[in-house]
Amino acid sequence: MRESFHEVDGKNYHGPAVPVSVVILVRNEADNMAECLASCQWCDDVHVLDSGSSDGTVEIARSLRANVHSNPFVSFGQQRNWAIDHIPTKHDWQFHLDADERFTVPLLKEILDQLGEDGWLSIAAAYNVPSKMIFMNKWLKHSAGYPAYQVRLLHKARCRFADVGHGQREQTSGWVATLVQPYLHYGFSKGMREWFEKHNRYSDYESGEALVKRQEGNLWHDILRGDPVNRRRAIKSLSYHLRGRSLWRFIYMYFFKGGWLDAGPGLHYCMMIAMYEYWTELKIREGTSRWQENNRALEDRLLNCQS
Amino acid sequence: MPIKVDILIPTLNEAGLIAQAVANARLLGDVYVLDSLSTDGTQQLARDAGATVVEHRFEDYATQKNWGLDNLPFTGEWVFILDADERITPALRAEINQRLVAEPQNHGYFVNRQLLFMGKVVRHGGLYPSWNLRLFRRGQARYEHRRVHEHMVCSDPVDYLQHSMLHLRHETLSRYLAKHIHYADLESDEWVKWHFDRGEAASSERLFKDWLQVRNWLRRQLWPRMPLRPLWRFMYMYVLLLGFLDGKAGWHLARLMSCYEYMIGAMYREKLERRRRQKTP
Numbered sequence: 001m002r003e004s005f006h007e008v009d010g011k012n013y014h015g016p017a018v019p020v021s022v023v024i025l026v027r028n029e030a031d032n033m034a035e036c037l038a039s040c041q042w043c044d045d046v047h048v049l050d051s052g053s054s055d056g057t058v059e060i061a062r063s064l065r066a067n068v069h070s071n072p073f074v075s076f077g078q079q080r081n082w083a084i085d086h087i088p089t090k091h092d093w094q095f096h097l098d099a100d101e102r103f104t105v106p107l108l109k110e111i112l113d114q115l116g117e118d119g120w121l122s123i124a125a126a127y128n129v130p131s132k133m134i135f136m137n138k139w140l141k142h143s144a145g146y147p148a149y150q151v152r153l154l155h156k157a158r159c160r161f162a163d164v165g166h167g168q169r170e171q172t173s174g175w176v177a178t179l180v181q182p183y184l185h186y187g188f189s190k191g192m193r194e195w196f197e198k199h200n201r202y203s204d205y206e207s208g209e210a211l212v213k214r215q216e217g218n219l220w221h222d223i224l225r226g227d228p229v230n231r232r233r234a235i236k237s238l239s240y241h242l243r244g245r246s247l248w249r250f251i252y253m254y255f256f257k258g259g260w261l262d263a264g265p266g267l268h269y270c271m272m273i274a275m276y277e278y279w280t281e282l283k284i285r286e287g288t289s290r291w292q293e294n295n296r297a298l299e300d301r302l303l304n305c306q307s
Numbered sequence: 308m309p310i311k312v313d314i315l316i317p318t319l320n321e322a323g324l325i326a327q328a329v330a331n332a333r334l335l336g337d338v339y340v341l342d343s344l345s346t347d348g349t350q351q352l353a354r355d356a357g358a359t360v361v362e363h364r365f366e367d368y369a370t371q372k373n374w375g376l377d378n379l380p381f382t383g384e385w386v387f388i389l390d391a392d393e394r395i396t397p398a399l400r401a402e403i404n405q406r407l408v409a410e411p412q413n414h415g416y417f418v419n420r421q422l423l424f425m426g427k428v429v430r431h432g433g434l435y436p437s438w439n440l441r442l443f444r445r446g447q448a449r450y451e452h453r454r455v456h457e458h459m460v461c462s463d464p465v466d467y468l469q470h471s472m473l474h475l476r477h478e479t480l481s482r483y484l485a486k487h488i489h490y491a492d493l494e495s496d497e498w499v500k501w502h503f504d505r506g507e508a509a510s511s512e513r514l515f516k517d518w519l520q521v522r523n524w525l526r527r528q529l530w531p532r533m534p535l536r537p538l539w540r541f542m543y544m545y546v547l548l549l550g551f552l553d554g555k556a557g558w559h560l561a562r563l564m565s566c567y568e569y570m571i572g573a574m575y576r577e578k579l580e581r582r583r584r585q586k587t588p
Contacts, residue, residue, distance in 0.1 A: 136580075191574075191577060192570070192573045192574045192577050193488060193491075193492050193574060196484075196488045196491075196570055196573075197485070197488055200481060200484045200485055200488065203481075204481050268573070271569065272573075275566050275569065278562065278566070279480070279484060279566075282480055282559060282563075283480050283481065286479070286480050289425075290426075291424075291425045291426055292477065293426075294425070294426025294427075295423050295424070295425075295426055295475065295476065295477065296477075297426075298423055298426060298427070298428065299394070299423060299473065299475060302396055302428075302473060303331065303394055303396060303397070303473070304397075
């Protein structure tokens with residue numbers, strides 16, 4: 001039995017029409033597609049932007065009467081900009097939803113209050129929207145850092161995106177307002193294996209970054225004088241010198257941020273993040289302490305001795 | 308006159324290791340590489356190094372190796388099963404040549420294995436001793452059917468070899484973790500199977516007469532239901548089996564195994580939950 005998060009399930013929304021088009025970026029999301037589109041049934045203009053799915057995502061989206069477009073994926077920022085520039089949405093306001101995310105009824109009501117039924121009232125360029133991370137049928141209220149905002153509702157003439165790290169950031173000269181009501185994020189919908197594999201890749205990436213930063217060697221300079229992005233990276237890199245970093249991260253998330261209040265799912269989430277931190281830490285050690293070379297030398301000695 | 312031993316090396320994409328493995332194994336006998344349709348040129352590298360290569364589509368580890376035992380054109384009386392990341396030391400080679408002649412009554416031998424990790428030989432923490440039945444008289448042993456961590460069943464009498472082979476870990480940590488994730492997926496499938504298949508162990512009255520069955524019961528019925536498994540796994544390896552004597556290598560191996568245990572549990576819970584949801588839609 002799923003806990004109630006006021007998720008729109010296609011039947012429980014009875015409000016007026018909403019002057020917003022929905023854009024969903026997908027790639028191989030066949031398992032998520034039906035539920036995601038069901039949560040968009042309040043919308044009269046749903047677009048799915050695919051980047052080369054091979055698992056039937058596109059067919060499912062079509063059969064559920066979404067408009068399907070296709071563009072090869074380069075980065076999140078570029079893909080979102082393509083949606084803004086090339087998808088002929090019926091409304092000027094686009095809501096960017098991911099396939100593992102769902103609309104909630106309170107969020108829709110709040111959007112309506114903001115935009116008015118004809119979409120003319122809002123003078124904002126875009127809106128930051130919070131999301132609830134759902135894990136093991138529970139909202140990770142404390143451990144997943146709620147509310148973490150992302151710009152998801154935007155006026156297509158007033159806002160674009162730029163790439164930052166492996167995510168994106170809004171680019172606008174207008175006013176970015178903030179909504180209070182969240183959408184739902186089923187961040188584990190593709191299963192545990194997928195999550196572990198993804199974080200194995202992320203820790204490759206993180207440890208690589210940290211090693212490069214370490215070799216560059218101006219950590220202190222970056223921290224004291226660098227621009228905000230470089231400073232954040234330098235501080236992060238420096239933090240990898242900390243002994244038992246993964247344990248500290250766990251203690252911080254579970255006790256200090258209140259992960260324990262999220263009960264079982266909170267504990268598991270904190271442990272998984274700590275595990276991911278440990279992998280990153282160990283990969284940095286692997287890069288700095290020459291394990292492979294030492295192994296080979298030892299092996300040569302053992303295989304060539306005449307006993 | 309030494310007795311002829313054939314070496315079977317099962318492979319899948321082992322281009323980085325295979326040439327050296329074949330060269331090392333050829334010092335003991337003829338080498339047969341059973342390849343699961345590698346795409347990185349393992350086959351040619353093995354041939355160049357002097358092995359006979361046969362390709363066969365992989366189903367699972369036990370089936371693949373049993374197929375190899377049945378179908379490869381072995382000529383020796385004995386077979387040694389070696390992985391691409393394992394090496395036979397000079398001392399082990401000498402022992403094999405000597406004991407096969409001296410003990411004609413035996414049908415198989417367990418071989419011990421030492422791991423090289425972080426530039427050290429790992430001697431504790433349950434990774435050593437690690438006895439596997441790898442050397443046996445052709446036709447006297449087969450793999451028991453299991454999707455991962457398969458075991459060999461051999462007819463008696465069997466004995467233990469005194470010297471160890473080496474287990475290398477040349478792969479990066481990233482690949483090592485990817486492997487663990489894959490194994491955890493397979494292992495959790497087994498757990499789900501055991502979860503719905505209690506009959507076998509519970510109904511048996513001979514349970515406590517047979518040590519192997521007790522072990523199976525602990526492994527299959529009790530262990531998956533224990534709380535805090537990753538912690539116990541760590542304590543078991545690091546404290547009880549003296550992993551701490553291996554220094555940093557022991558510490559990290561124990562922690563990595565604890566991660567592995569955690570991932571099995573996480574996937575197991577997820578799979579059970581999915582089965583439950585399918586039953587009550």
